[in-house]
Amino acid sequence: SIEFEKLAGSAFVVVGIILSISILIHFVRKKHSLHNNLSPPRFWKDIDQNNHQNMENFFKTHGSLAPRRYSFKDVKKMTNSFKEKLGQGGYGSVFKGKLHDGRLVAVKVLFSNLKTNNGSVEFMNEVASISRTSHVNIVTLLGFCFDKRNKRALIYEFMPNGSLEKFIYGEKLGTSEDLVLGWERCYQVAVEIARGLEYLHRGCTTRILHFDIKPHNILLDADFHAKISDFGLARLCLEKESFISMSGARGTAGYIAPEVFNRNFGAISNKSDVYSYGMMILEMVGGRKNIDVKVGIEHPSQLYFPHRIYDRIKLNQDLGLPGIMTEEREHGAKKMIIVGLWCIQTNPLSRPSMSKVLEMLEGSVEALEIPPKPFLSSPPRSPQL
Structure with a gap:
């Protein structure tokens, strides 16, 4: 019947789209597993992200662009020993904090036990790219933390209403x-x-x-x-x-x-x-x-x-x-x-x-x-x- 043909056609469309979406997501996830091979930005493409000294050299070379650098002790203090957790993502957890001048901040503490370069690449991407911006519709990076124990954190202006x-x-x-x-x-x-x-x-x-x-x-x-x-x-x-x-x-x-x-x-x-x-x-x-x-x-x-x-x-x-x-x-x-x-x-x-x-x-x-x-x-x- 015509109604049956319509239903069958609709079902076919649904199955086709679902299969296309499933294949797409599978392909994307497979590509994500190759994330280690992503080319970092040009000005640090020769840096070994796991080498602490090379990362220190990177921050010295591009220090004029970077925001204020904090010690991990400072980070712990501004977050009241990581008391209030705002959320967690693939690379770290975000905590609410306060600077000496009273400004509220969101502190993203990156996981330090990563076995891949992803966290280091992401960390340097964040510091290098967002530090070059100044716009009312771009979140402000107020500071960062990086020490020889691989403790890393990013300090942003606090956004009370969270994510869209x-x-x-x-x-x-x-x-x-x-x-x-x-x-x-x-x-x-x-x-x-x-x-x-x-x-x-x-x-x-x-x-x-x-x-x-x-x-x-x-x-x-x-x-x-x-x-x-x-x-x-x-x-x-x-x-x-x-x-x-x-x-x-x-x-x-x-x-x-x-x-x-x-x-x-x-x-x-x-x-x-x-x-x-x-x-x-x-x-x-x-x-x-x-x-x-x-x-x-x-x-x-x-x-x-x-x-x-x-x-x-x-x-x-x-x-x-x-x-x-x-x-x-x-x-x-x-x-x-x-x-x-x-x-x-x-x-x-x-x-x-x-x-x-x-x-x-x-x-x-x-x-x-x-x-x-x-x-x-x-x-x-x-x-x-």
Whole structure:
């Protein structure tokens, strides 16, 4: 029957997408196991990260760029012996602390028993890259700790509202059907993140590619202004470099641009950050992960949020999103959706720059052209030699 054929077709689509996603995640994880082979930034590419003296030499050579250096004793004191733990990641734990002048800080203490170079590479990435930045939408690194016992810590300004992640996927406030942040703040956060990324790509003395833009790495201050954090996977670029070479994949599954894990999709560039940004703002709009297998089992069309929202935009249908009760909110949501869909185009050359993203977000929704539908596919085959 026709209904059976429709159900069978939907089931096939679900299975196909799930398999594609599973293969993608497996491939990304496999690439992550090669993380030790990642090329560090140029100015320390000859350093053996496990050699304490070489790391000391690095900090001496680039000391003018680095923030204040603290002893581990200082770190222990400012955190009150690591009393208040804020969270934990793959490379260390974060504690709340206070400096002598009364400023609150977040202290990331890196694990010292790592058997790989990952922690050292991440540590130097963070100190070297974020130290070169000065922007209202980039978290400030106030200091660091590194001693001969391999005790390492990074001291940041404290962000009272934590990461954007909990405001996207968290419970709705009260009985309202609005987003947790509210549409106006959600839109403003998207703009602020775009400004921070545009600064990294164009405004820095040395251009920086972040490579791990995701909700968890966006922090919110007391007034819910956004700041980009966690530069452990960042890559510094020479002024004339349009594309960069890199072995292995870096980033987080669900936000990694196709070309980062398979070069057949295109060259790695600042457009790789643009892709991650697009995936993130679509999650901000949807209030959910872009890929939700649980939802997709019962409702195949809702498995991949970018596809569902694309169809609604293309057909000029109701967006089906919570809290859109005014024309202003609808315009803001549509701008975020259309910009997000442009950002996640498979071909890096089809994605806008972050400067263009800002122009689109701050312009009129009527002026925005709807992009081609983004899709999950196999990369084009390399030409036979």
